[in-house]
Amino acid sequence: TxxxxxxxxxxxxxxxxxxxxxxxxxxxxxxxxxxxDSPREQQVLSNVRQLAPEYGLTPARAAQFFSDQIEANKLRQYHLLTQWHLLQKAPDTPRQDLASEIRPRLDLLQGQLLDALARFDQAPPEQCSHALAEAIALRSTDAPRRLFLIRATANLCQRP
Ligand SMILES: O=C(O)C(=O)C[C@]1(C(=O)O)C=C[C@@H](O)C=C1
Known part of the structure; x- marks a missing residue:
């Protein structure tokens, strides 16, 4: 392919x-x-529902896609936290503040993701599920990483 x-x-x-x-x-x-953080999730989903029409997406499609991104994000957080609990320490890397640094970065990525989703929906690949499975397999040999991508794309090929 x-x-x-x-x-x-x-x-x-x-x-x-x-x-x-x-x-x-x-x-x-x-x-x-x-x-x-359920209130934050509701805020993200309500934001993307509102922005969806600007990208030519339905609010339902945008919300479904972002709900999958949030679920995948939580899966990765639980995975990391479990590794750190096992070691009884987290990496000694510079910290970023959630409210003032990290969430603004997520908000910035939101527009890029909506744009990429809209382009994808305008020209989805033939045999979408097969193309997606192949792309994920090619992208990563790391099993947890593949799982995060699988979760994040769970509804990608389910067209409205
Ligand atoms: O903002 C957070 O606290 C996150 O953990 C990120 C995120 C997201 O993916 O947007 C994921 C889980 C939380 O329930 C809320 C939001």
Missing amino acids: PPDTTLDPLLDNIEQRLDVAQAVALHKWDRQQPVQ
Whole structure:
């Protein structure tokens, strides 16, 4: 199968959002804060529902896609926190503040993701589920990382 021109940019953006999970988990580790923040999730979902039409997406499609991004993000946070609990320490890397630094970065990535999703929906690959499975397999040999991508794209090929 030839490389796909809409799937890869979208997966790049999905991975960028997943990368932010490490900074979030570190912040929550330091403060013993739970991963789940339901009011923040509702805020993210309500934002993307409102922005969706600007990108030619339905609010339902945008919200479904972001709900999957949030679930994948939590999966990665739980995975990292469990590794740190096992070692009884987290990496000694510079910390970023959730409210003033990390969430603004997630908000910035939001527009890029909506744009990439809209492009994807305008020209989805033939045999979408197969193309997606192949792209994920090619992208990462790391089993947990593949799992995060699988969760993040769970509804990608389910067209409205
Ligand atoms: O902002 C946070 O606290 C996050 O953990 C990020 C995020 C998200 O993916 O947007 C994930 C889980 C929380 O329930 C809320 C939001």
